[in-house]
Amino acid sequence: MTALDPFLFLGLPYLALTLLVVGSIWRFRTNRFSYSALSSQFLERRQLLWGSAPWHIGLFIVLVGHLIPLLAPGFWKALVSHPAMLLAIETIGVAAGMMALAGLLVLTARRVFSGPLQRITTVMDLVILGLLILQVALGLAVALNHRWGAQWSVGTLVPYLRGLFTLRPDMELVIALPPLVKLHVVGAFVIIALIPFSRLVHAFSLPVAYLWRPPQKVVWNNPRRWAVQPRSVRELEEGRRLFLRGVGATATAGLLMGVGVADKLVRFFSGPRMEHEEEIAMLRKKLERLEQTAEGRELELERKRKEFIHVAALAELNGSDGKYFIDYEMRPALAFKDGDGLPLLISAKCTHLGCTVAGRVDPQGRILCPCHISYFDIATGRPNPGSPAKAPLPHIGWALLDPSGAVIAQKAPGGPVEGEVTPDRLQGAQVYIAKRFAEEGRA
Ligand code: HEM
Ligand code: FES
Structure with a gap:
C-alpha cells in the first residue's frame, strides 16, 4: 500500500460524489441556463455527427456493461460463468470502447482544428476531452492486458464500489490490483468530480421538450452568413417528422418488449398454480439456499470466536x-x-x-x-x-x-x-x- 492509496480509494471517491451532488445543485441554482451541452451543431455539423454518434453510442454500451455488475452482481456472475457469454460480453465491451474512443478523437480534432469552434472552446472543454480520452484508453488497456475483467471484477472492483455506496468501503479490494486498473478507477472519480463544472452536466438534462416544442429556426444575424441559410421551415418540419418516426419506432419496440416482460411477470404472480411436486421442489431449493446462507454466516462467526x-x-x-x-x-x-x-x-x-x-x-x-x-x-x-x-x-x-x-x-x-x-x-x-x-x- 502506498501513502496515497487511502486518499485515492477512500477520500477521492467521497470527495467526487459530494462535489457531483453539491456542485450540480449549485450550478442549477446559480446558472440554470448553463445546464446544457452548449451545442455547437450550428457552427459545424458534419464532424459533429461522425464524432458525437459513435461516442455516445459506444459510451452508453460501455456504461451499461459497468452498471449491470454493480446493480446485480449475482446475475452478472452467473452470466459470465459461461465461457461463450464471457467472450461475447468482452468483445462487445472492447468494440464499444473503440467506437467511443474513435468518436472522442473526432470530437477533439473538431474542437482543435475548426476556427469558429476554437473561439468557443474553453480550457475546461479541452481538459474534459483529454481526461475522457485517457479514461477510455485506460479502460481498453485494462480489458486487453488483464483479460476477463468482466469476471475478475466481480470479486474485487464490484464489492469495492458497492462498499463505497453502502458506506462500508474496503480499499483492500483495490490496492493490490495492477497500476492500470487503479489508474482507471482514479480517472473515473476525477471525471465525476468535474461533471458539475463542465459541459458534462448535460447528462442530467435530456432535451425531452424537443419532442413537442414548435420548430425553431436558428438564424445568423451576421449578413455574411445570410447567403448560407439553405434549410427552410418545411425542411426542418420534415427533419422533425423523421425524428419522431424514429422515436415512435423505438417506443413501439420498447412497448412490445415491455408487454412480453409484463406477461411473464403477471403469469409468474397470478398464473396457474404449480403442480404439487414442482412446489415441493421449489421450496426445497429455497430451503437449501437459506441453509447455505446460514452456514456462511455461522462460518464467519466461528472465525471470530475460535482460537x-x-x-x-x-x-x-x-x-x-x-x-x-x-x-x-x-x-x-x-x-x-x-x-x-x-x-x-x-x-x-x-x-x-x-x-x-x-x-x-x-x-x-x-x-x-x-x-x-x-x-x-x-x-x-x-x-x-x-x-x-x-x-x-x-x-x-x-x-x-x-x-x-x-x-x-x-x-x-x-x-x-x-x-x-x-x-x-x-x-x-x-x-x-x-x-x-x-x-x-x-x-
Ligand atoms: C468515467 C467512467 C468510466 C469510463 C468512461 C470507462 C470506460 C471504460 C472502457 C471504454 C472500457 C473498455 C471496454 C470494456 O471492456 O467495457 C472499460 C473497461 C473497464 N472498466 Fe471502465 N470506465 C469508467 C469507470 C470505471 C469504474 C468506476 C470502474 C470500477 C471501479 C471501471 C472498471 C473497468 C473494468 C474492470 C474494465 C475491464 C472490463 C473488461 O475487461 O471486460 N471503470 N472502461
Ligand atoms: S493470474 Fe490474474 S488473477 Fe491470477
Whole structure:
C-alpha cells in the first residue's frame, strides 16, 4: 500500500460524489441556463455527427456493461460463468470502447482544428476531452492486458464500489490490483468530480421538450452568413417528422418488449398454480439456499470466536493435491504436506486479480492461477518471472493438535517450527489455523 492509496480509494471517491451532488445543485441554482451541452451543431455539423454518434453510442454500451455488475452482481456472475457469454460480453465491451474512443478523437480534432469552434472552446472543454480520452484508453488497456475483467471484477472492483455506496468501503479490494486498473478507477472519480463544472452536466438534462416544442429556426444575424441559410421551415418540419418516426419506432419496440416482460411477470404472480411436486421442489431449493446462507454466516462467526479452526487431519494431506479451506478472513487457502511431513498452508487468492488458484502442484512444485496464467512456487509462494502476478502468495501459520486438543507444534508464517515433531507425536495429529497468526499477519 502506498501513502496515497487511502486518499485515492477512500477520500477521492467521497470527495467526487459530494462535489457531483453539491456542485450540480449549485450550478442549477446559480446558472440554470448553463445546464446544457452548449451545442455547437450550428457552427459545424458534419464532424459533429461522425464524432458525437459513435461516442455516445459506444459510451452508453460501455456504461451499461459497468452498471449491470454493480446493480446485480449475482446475475452478472452467473452470466459470465459461461465461457461463450464471457467472450461475447468482452468483445462487445472492447468494440464499444473503440467506437467511443474513435468518436472522442473526432470530437477533439473538431474542437482543435475548426476556427469558429476554437473561439468557443474553453480550457475546461479541452481538459474534459483529454481526461475522457485517457479514461477510455485506460479502460481498453485494462480489458486487453488483464483479460476477463468482466469476471475478475466481480470479486474485487464490484464489492469495492458497492462498499463505497453502502458506506462500508474496503480499499483492500483495490490496492493490490495492477497500476492500470487503479489508474482507471482514479480517472473515473476525477471525471465525476468535474461533471458539475463542465459541459458534462448535460447528462442530467435530456432535451425531452424537443419532442413537442414548435420548430425553431436558428438564424445568423451576421449578413455574411445570410447567403448560407439553405434549410427552410418545411425542411426542418420534415427533419422533425423523421425524428419522431424514429422515436415512435423505438417506443413501439420498447412497448412490445415491455408487454412480453409484463406477461411473464403477471403469469409468474397470478398464473396457474404449480403442480404439487414442482412446489415441493421449489421450496426445497429455497430451503437449501437459506441453509447455505446460514452456514456462511455461522462460518464467519466461528472465525471470530475460535482460537483454532480445523483444516484437516495431517494424514489427509499430501504434497501434490492441495485441500481447500477458508482462512480467518474468509479467503480461500490450500493445505499441503511439505518434504518434512509437516503442514504447508498457503493462500489460494491470486495476488494478481484475486482468482482462486488451482490446487494441483506441477512437477516444478508450482500451483497455477488459471485466470491469466501465473505460476506460484508453493515452497516460497513467489510467482514465476513473467507471470502477471508480481507479489507472492502468503503462507499461513498453523498449529498441530493431538486428539485430546493439546498443541503438539505450531509455526507462524515465515517463523521456525515450535514444538517437538517426532513421528509418534504426529500420529493422529490434526491441522488447525490459529487466530493469533491471522491477527499477527494483519498487524
Ligand atoms: C468515467 C467512467 C468510466 C469510463 C468512461 C470507462 C470506460 C471504460 C472502457 C471504454 C472500457 C473498455 C471496454 C470494456 O471492456 O467495457 C472499460 C473497461 C473497464 N472498466 Fe471502465 N470506465 C469508467 C469507470 C470505471 C469504474 C468506476 C470502474 C470500477 C471501479 C471501471 C472498471 C473497468 C473494468 C474492470 C474494465 C475491464 C472490463 C473488461 O475487461 O471486460 N471503470 N472502461
Ligand atoms: S488473477 Fe490474474 S493470474 Fe491470477
